Amino acid sequence: MLLKRICWVFSLFLLASIALQAAPTKEAGKELFSANCGSCHAKNMKDNLTCPALGGVEERWAAYPKTDLYKWIRASQAMIAAGHPRATELWNQYKPTIMNNFPGLTDEQIESLLLYIKEPTSGPPKPPEDPTDGPKESGNMWLFAGLALILGLLAFALMRIIDNLGNITRVQAGESPVSRTLSQVLSTKGAVAFLVFALVLFLGYKAVDNATRMGREQNYQPDQPVAFSHKIHAGVNKIDCQYCHDGARRSKQSIIPATNTCMNCHSAVKKGTISGTSEITKIFASIGYDPLMSQYIPDYENWSEKQIEDLYKKWIGQEYMSANSLTAMNDAGRTVVESQWEGIVKALKNDSNGKIQGPIEWTRIHNLPDHAYFNHAQHVSIGQVACQKCHGPVEKMDVVYQYSTLGMGWCINCHRETEVKFADNDYYKQYERYHEELKDGKRTKVTVSDIGGLECQKCHY
Ligand code: HEC
Ligand code: HEC
Ligand code: HEC
Ligand code: HEC
Ligand code: HEC
Ligand code: HEC
Incomplete structure (x- = not known):
């Protein structure tokens, strides 16, 4: 009888799971x-x-x-x-x-x-979790929660002991013992004070933590003044990373390219397939290039905003008319011209110099705290680490985001695992002992940590 029932339930389960699949x-x-x-x-x-x-x-x-x-x-x-x-x-x-x-x-x-x-997608695809860094933050959270719980229990136990001691004296004095429930305990002045204290401590910790991290966060993806796409440049058009970031191989910083670098191509490529005139005109307006005459504007520094507005509105309007085979401007065209001009003002004028003229101010994405030292040339030229190892598939990103955690555990992990290309690199000549050991077969590899990559002072000032 029971067995039959179990069989029934089991087959129902089976059916349900097939239906679900x-x-x-x-x-x-x-x-x-x-x-x-x-x-x-x-x-x-x-x-x-x-x-x-x-x-x-x-x-x-x-x-x-x-x-x-x-x-x-x-x-x-x-x-x-x-x-x-x-x-x-x-x-x-x-x-x-x-x-x-x-x-x-x-x-x-x-x-x-x-x-x-x-399903609306939120933000960029998540890179694989970094085992050493992930738990650090949430680990702290759990530590705090656990500590608070233990303290709470301890306080409760102490209160019971005090109550009990009190009851002993009460009984000795012939009074009846009192017994407090948990809710009574929680409403005592001491407990309330403790909870308020814990809350303030916790909020304070979060505030300081957020303030010191600033933008420094995995997946950080701020809006940029110009819709520059790495996918179009480094991906579709296969432009080498170092064509633009030419600092990476020779200096600490990779360096964001100056507008001049953009102009190497965009004095000829005046419109985008996707964005038309709306984004590339920002490049022209920042540096003072006249796309109608195909020449740089002498004395652009001293141009008034009205002069600038007239020139670029004329360019945008003319391109709109030819793209739509119009002989005269229409209302839709006027709206396009206005909104693109607004975009230029928002991107270029609302920056630190308050003028249209001047460099495009990109929002920085990657940012280590001041106490940590990182050098691109050391990694790119000497270590021969690919950009993508640290920055992810940038050539597939329309908008760049911070791919790695940039936490200390991330640096250390790679230094432990990565072999330095010891054999044919003059930079490592000084490590005679390792060369000997490699020759004798006592050592099969040299990692970054072997050459001092875990020493605090290498990364901290
Ligand atoms: C080889 C590239 C390619 C692959 C792979 C591909 N697509 Fe497409 N898809 C296109 C292109 C290109 C178009 C636009 C029409 C055209 O040119 O044929 C399109 C159009 C569509 C459209 C119409 C969109 C609209 O706005 O009406 C749908 C729906 C679609 N694809 C779904 C899919 C799905 C689902 C898959 C995977 C099972 C898929 N596609 C795989 C290239 C691809
Ligand atoms: C045509 C020029 C150009 C090329 C080619 C290019 N970049 Fe960039 N890169 C830029 C510009 C401009 C920015 C600033 C705007 C932005 O963040 O999108 C930038 C930003 C970045 C950033 C973020 C910097 C920050 O603020 O922290 C990274 C990382 C980066 N590029 C890596 C790469 C890699 C890797 C490649 C090759 C796959 C590459 N770039 C190719 C122009 C270029
Ligand atoms: C080596 C050549 C080269 C350099 C340097 C270059 N670009 Fe481009 N850019 C291109 C090409 C090619 C296209 C594709 C044009 C198209 O859409 O057909 C393009 C397209 C664009 C577009 C429009 C995308 C679209 O389809 O709407 C923008 C915006 C842009 N570039 C911004 C920049 C900025 C900002 C810089 C400097 C940081 C820069 N480019 C440097 C070659 C270059
Ligand atoms: C070993 C990891 C690593 C490699 C490899 C690497 N980067 Fe970086 N990159 C970083 C870190 C860390 C930062 C943040 C540096 C800071 O805040 O001082 C950064 C910052 C940047 C920035 C922001 C501006 C700057 O100059 O600091 C750009 C642009 C950039 N990298 C591009 C590149 C390009 C292009 C390559 C390949 C040629 C590359 N990176 C290779 C780790 C790396
Ligand atoms: C993807 C792997 C990788 C990551 C991530 C990485 N490094 Fe390195 N690092 C290397 C390699 C490879 C070398 C060896 C180059 C050399 O011999 O100087 C190196 C060397 C160094 C050196 C020189 C060590 C020495 O003894 O001369 C410093 C300093 C350094 N890295 C700092 C950092 C910092 C700071 C970070 C994190 C923000 C970091 N690295 C992240 C691979 C990495
Ligand atoms: C390979 C480079 C590297 C080495 C070696 C290194 N650190 Fe760090 N350390 C970093 C980076 C990068 C950060 C910044 C992490 C962040 O912003 O979250 C950091 C952060 C810190 C912090 C601040 C707390 C934090 O997590 O932000 C302390 C404290 C610290 N390191 C101590 C040390 C000590 C002590 C050593 C030696 C045992 C050491 N570090 C070795 C790269 C390194």
Whole structure:
């Protein structure tokens, strides 16, 4: 009898779990997306040069039966050939890039994908956790919580002891003993004071912690004055990192390129495929380049804001008209000109010199505290560490973010693990003993920690 019941319950469970597996889920969608779609459609669902963003895709297909979207994902070229309106529209915009066919995807799998796409993505994809750094912060939190709990229990126990001692004297004096419940204890003056004290201590700790960290945080991704994309430059156009960050190989700092470096190309590339005139005109306005005459403006320093406004509005307007084959300006065009000019003012004028003229002030992302010393040349030229090892896949980022923790544990970990390229590097000639040991076979490798990479004074002033 009992056995039968157990069997029933068990098979119900089994059925339920099968049903759950077949139902579309975000998690399944995520896996499918990164395996099949992520190579073309950006993970952050933003438009890139060759593919549409997928966010909001269901709304764009809402005018057609749901099965049309399924058909598109399974065989897009067939739908284009059949003249489906949305398919034709997409093709005209993104040709000649052809989307792969996915004839094997089931309805459930496509629903999973759509669920994943629908979910708003927050921030950049998270890099793998750093085992030494992750627990440091939350570890502190738990330490505080644990300590508070122990102190609380101790206080409670002490109070009970005091109560008991008090009761002994009371009984000896012939009075009846009192017994306080937990809630009575918690409402005593001492307990309230203790709780307030603990709260103040905790909030104070968090405030100091936040203040000293400033922007220094993994995944930190501030807005920049110009929508500069590493994906377009270092990724699609394969410009070498050190073409722009030419300090990395020879100095402590990598150095953010000056506007002059941008002009090496942008005196010719005057418009972007995605942003048109809106971003590249900021480069011109900061340095004083006249895109209409293709020449630098002499005496730009002394130009009034009105002169600057007239020139760049004229440029933006002219480009708008030619892009839309207009012979005279219309209202839509005037709105574009105004809003792009506003963008220039916001990016360039609202900075430290309060003028349009002057360098583009980028917001710094990576920032070690003053007491720590880090040198790029040491790592890039001597250690031959790739930029991506520390900064992540920058060539895939439209907007750069801080990929690594930059915590001390992160530095130390790599110094323990990384072998220095000892054999053919003049820099390491001085380490005779290691060379001998390597030759004798007593040593198979030399890590950064062997050459002093864990010594405090190497990294701290
Ligand atoms: C080889 C690159 C590539 C891959 C891989 C790819 N796509 Fe596409 N996708 C495109 C392109 C390009 C377009 C635009 C139309 C065209 O040019 O064919 C597009 C368009 C779409 C659209 C229409 C968007 C809209 O706004 O109407 C959807 C939906 C879509 N893709 C879903 C997917 C899904 C889901 C996957 C993975 C299972 C996927 N794509 C994989 C390149 C790709
Ligand atoms: C065409 C010039 C150019 C190229 C090429 C380029 N960068 Fe940059 N990089 C910039 C500019 C401009 C900024 C400042 C704006 C920003 O943060 O996006 C920057 C910012 C950065 C930052 C953040 C700096 C900070 O504020 O902490 C890192 C890290 C970085 N680049 C790494 C790279 C790597 C790695 C490559 C090669 C894969 C590369 N860059 C290629 C121009 C370039
Ligand atoms: C070595 C050449 C080169 C350098 C240096 C360079 N760019 Fe570019 N940039 C390009 C190319 C190529 C494009 C792609 C144009 C397009 O969209 O077709 C581009 C596009 C852009 C776009 C528009 C993207 C779009 O599609 O809307 C912006 C904004 C931009 N660059 C800013 C900068 C800034 C800021 C600098 C200096 C820090 C810089 N570039 C340095 C070559 C360069
Ligand atoms: C061993 C790790 C490591 C490597 C390799 C590395 N960086 Fe950095 N990078 C850092 C750290 C740490 C900072 C923060 C430095 C600071 O605040 O003093 C930083 C800061 C930067 C900055 C901000 C401005 C500056 O000059 O400090 C840029 C830009 C940058 N790196 C680009 C690059 C490029 C390009 C490469 C490859 C040529 C590279 N980095 C290689 C760790 C690294
Ligand atoms: C991805 C690995 C990696 C990371 C992360 C890294 N380093 Fe290094 N570091 C190296 C290598 C490789 C060398 C060896 C170059 C050399 O011989 O000087 C080195 C050397 C050094 C040296 C010179 C050591 C000596 O004995 O001459 C200092 C100082 C240093 N790193 C500081 C730092 C700091 C500070 C950080 C963290 C902000 C850091 N490193 C993060 C790989 C790394
Ligand atoms: C390879 C480089 C490196 C070495 C070696 C190193 N540190 Fe650090 N240390 C750092 C960096 C980078 C930070 C900043 C971490 C941050 O901002 O979170 C730091 C932070 C600190 C802090 C501040 C607390 C914190 O976590 O921010 C103390 C204290 C400290 N180090 C002590 C030491 C002592 C003591 C030694 C020697 C046993 C040492 N460090 C060796 C790189 C190093």
